[in-house]
Amino acid sequence: MLQYISFLILIMSIIFTQLFPINNNMNIRNPAVEGGFYPADEKRLSDLIENFLSKKEQNIELKNKTIKALIEPHAGFIYSGGVASYGYNLVKNKNIKTIIILAPSHYVYFNYTSIGNYTHYKTPLGLVKISKSADKLKEESDLINTNNEAHIKEHSIEVQIPFLQKTLDDFEIIPIITGDLNKNQIEKIAKLIADNLDDETLIIASSDLSHFHSYEEAVKMDKQAINAIEKLDINNSANCEMCGKIPILILMNIAKKLNWTAKILKYANSGDITGDKDSVVGYSSIAFFVNDSSNENIERENDFLSKNQKQELLKIARKTIEEYILNNRKYEPKTNNEELKKPKGVFVTLQKNNQLRGCIGNILPTKALYLAVRDNAINAAVNDPRFDKLRTDELDKIEIEISVLTIPEEIKAKTQAEKIEKIKENIDGIILSSGFRKATFLPQVWEQLPKKQEFLSQLCLKAGLDSDCYLQEGVKIEKYQAIHFRS
Numbered sequence: 001m002l003q004y005i006s007f008l009i010l011i012m013s014i015i016f017t018q019l020f021p022i023n024n025n026m027n028i029r030n031p032a033v034e035g036g037f038y039p040a041d042e043k044r045l046s047d048l049i050e051n052f053l054s055k056k057e058q059n060i061e062l063k064n065k066t067i068k069a070l071i072e073p074h075a076g077f078i079y080s081g082g083v084a085s086y087g088y089n090l091v092k093n094k095n096i097k098t099i100i101i102l103a104p105s106h107y108v109y110f111n112y113t114s115i116g117n118y119t120h121y122k123t124p125l126g127l128v129k130i131s132k133s134a135d136k137l138k139e140e141s142d143l144i145n146t147n148n149e150a151h152i153k154e155h156s157i158e159v160q161i162p163f164l165q166k167t168l169d170d171f172e173i174i175p176i177i178t179g180d181l182n183k184n185q186i187e188k189i190a191k192l193i194a195d196n197l198d199d200e201t202l203i204i205a206s207s208d209l210s211h212f213h214s215y216e217e218a219v220k221m222d223k224q225a226i227n228a229i230e231k232l233d234i235n236n237s238a239n240c241e242m243c244g245k246i247p248i249l250i251l252m253n254i255a256k257k258l259n260w261t262a263k264i265l266k267y268a269n270s271g272d273i274t275g276d277k278d279s280v281v282g283y284s285s286i287a288f289f290v291n292d293s294s295n296e297n298i299e300r301e302n303d304f305l306s307k308n309q310k311q312e313l314l315k316i317a318r319k320t321i322e323e324y325i326l327n328n329r330k331y332e333p334k335t336n337n338e339e340l341k342k343p344k345g346v347f348v349t350l351q352k353n354n355q356l357r358g359c360i361g362n363i364l365p366t367k368a369l370y371l372a373v374r375d376n377a378i379n380a381a382v383n384d385p386r387f388d389k390l391r392t393d394e395l396d397k398i399e400i401e402i403s404v405l406t407i408p409e410e411i412k413a414k415t416q417a418e419k420i421e422k423i424k425e426n427i428d429g430i431i432l433s434s435g436f437r438k439a440t441f442l443p444q445v446w447e448q449l450p451k452k453q454e455f456l457s458q459l460c461l462k463a464g465l466d467s468d469c470y471l472q473e474g475v476k477i478e479k480y481q482a483i484h485f486r487s
Contacts, residue, residue, distance in 0.1 A: 028127065029118040033155040037076040038162060042124040048077060049166045052085035053092070062090060066290040068260055069203035069251055071229070072163075073283035074103070074156040074244070079270050080208070080283040084163060086266035087285040092167040096202045098131050099164060100174045100193060102247035103156035103206035110179035113144050113189060116151035121158070121173065125165040131172035133196065141192050143185055150177050156206040156244065178246040183238075184354050184399070186246065190253030191485065195307050197258075205251040207244020209282030215271045222267060222282040229286055230262045232426050233450045251288070256426050256447075257484075260288045305404065305483065309339055314487040316370055317348055317377040317400045324378050325390055335370050344369040345405035345480075347442060348376040350390070352397050358384040363408060363431065363440060363480070373402060401486035403442050405429065408478040419477050420470065425452060431478040432459050432470060439463035443482050 034040040039048060070087040073080035105114075115134045120127045138144045151157075157175045164171065181189065193203070210221040225240035227233075234252050242248055255262060265285040271277035305313075316333045323331040335341065346369060347361025358380035362372060377400070381390040390398070408431055411419045423430060431440040439462040441455065449455040460469035469475050 025119065027117065027119045029116060029121045029151060031123055031158060032153050033158055034124055037155055037159050038081075039077075040124055045124050045162055046166065048081065049085075049162060052077075052081045053089055053166065055082070055085070062263070062265075062287065062289075067091060067094070067202070067287055068197075068258070068290060069205065069255070069288035071205045071207060071244075071248060071251065071284060071286040072160060073208050073285070074159045074206045075208055075270070075281060075283060077159070079273050079281070082273075083266045083268050083283040083285050084160075085285075087287055088163045088167045090265070090287055091202060094168070094202075095200055096168055096171060097200040098133065098172055098174065098198075098202070099168075100176065100201060100203045101157050101160055101206060102176050102178060102203065102244075102250055103154065103160075104244045104247060105150050105154060105177050105179055106156065106243070107153050108147065108150040110147055110150065111181065112142075112179050112185075113181070114147040114150050114177045114179070115144055116148050116175060116177075117146045118148075118151070118175075121161055121175065123158070123162050123165065125162055128161055128165065129172045131174050134174045137174065137176075137192060137196065140196075141188065143181075143189055144176070144192075147177075150179075151175070160204055160206055178250070181246050182354070186249050187253055187486075190250045190257065193250070194254045194257045197254075203251055203254065203288075205244060205247035207242050207248055209269075209284055210241045211243065211281050212279045215269065215277035215280050218269050218271075218280045218282050222269070222284065225282075226264050226267060226284055226286070230264060231450065232256050232262060234447055235450060255288050259291045259427060261291045262286055262288050305339065305485075309337060310402075310485045311487075312337065312340065313370060313373050313402055314400055314485070317373050317402060318487065320374045320377040321350075321381045321390065321398070321400075322395060325381065325392055325395060330378070331374060333370055333374055337370075340370040341368045343367055344372065345407070346372045346376060347403040347405070347482075348373060348380045349401040349403065349442075349444075350380050351399045351401065352394060357394075357398060358387050358390065360384055361403065361405075363405060365407065369404065399486055401444075401484055403444070403482040403484040406481045408480040411477045411479055416471050416473060416475070416477075420452065420456070423452060423456075423477075423479060425450065425455075427481060428479040429482050430456070430459060431476075431480070432456070432463050432465070433476045433478075434463070434465055434469060434472075434474065437463045437465055442484070444484060 039045040067090050072084045210218045228236040267284045269280040269282040271280040320331040323329050343365035345363045345365050350358040360379040361376045411422050413419045426446045429443045441459050456470040457467040460467050
């Protein structure tokens, strides 16, 4: 009888294993802050988040916009959960399948970004799968590695996931922890992510704002940070106090590339929650939307040239410079791509150690795009009057950026002030001309000169005119847009 029971148990075990196989390939990142930052009990956690979400009025106007990214706080839920819910309410039940979570490292120092060697993240609400696209990002950039130690205790990713579990169905995540990145590295990661986005992907930058200042000082500091973010003012944002500064700067670079608009949804600090206003931490929920001006015939980077077309142009530029500097020979590229044979205005910019090393181009389309890239690459390397000719020992240190321009159009209005009002910061390249004097700034220059007055004043000086020439009647102002990409 005992043998029969043992045999029956064995048979049932085999059947159960076949019906419910154990996946030995799963590598789960277990919760690190459950029971601390948020409840460890599934029902208590679920009820808490639903309570946060239910108290927020839905903004119909924003709800109908195409949301692409959020900045969300990562403190304990009793402190920042109410603020976070403003953003998560906007993504509720949206068709979002992948979430890229950019989060800072609080416990481990490194100077790259890390995607953990996991298959799933676990919270009391269940498992969330890590997207296979994470492996693709690793393959495409040496700035993305695996440092599991950085993920083990890190809360800045973990606390976002329960909100996602309560607002979305059937989604995967790409959890990226950012180390100490310089400006160039930030731009490279931003470009990589921008090139791999689709309409079903959301980005979350995890960050709190100022830490441990008095209530009044914190509000002042946080207001400055929020204003800079809304203006996509990267330079000023880099000087603000935010623990997730690197994730936010990456997101802002992406937003500028893809013409997104940022809008604050909610701000509060810990003093608003606890009543203790002697030393507070600031929290914000900020959403990024597809810019309404995208409908104005502005060619967005991901829509105009494919990734392969951009890579082909960058290869032509680099091969051209190498041939010319090393062999004093003009490279003769070939292409079968019809898009690259179309005439376009184009600039080629060279940088060394994040410093300008040459920039020359043509605003109007005069020749096939791939040939214009070749010729301007040579000119940027050897004919920019501001710099010496590029040396052979600099070749492996040079970064190349290509800007492809739309055809300029004159800004027309009754007064110069009205013309200036029509200029869009971070989007428009500008040409100023008076008589025989003319100068242009590409849209990227807004990063160095974010204020319109300063931007236009410096452009006047570049043209050899008075610094306030843009206010003078008769000075012609033209605008254009540019897509830009680099290697």
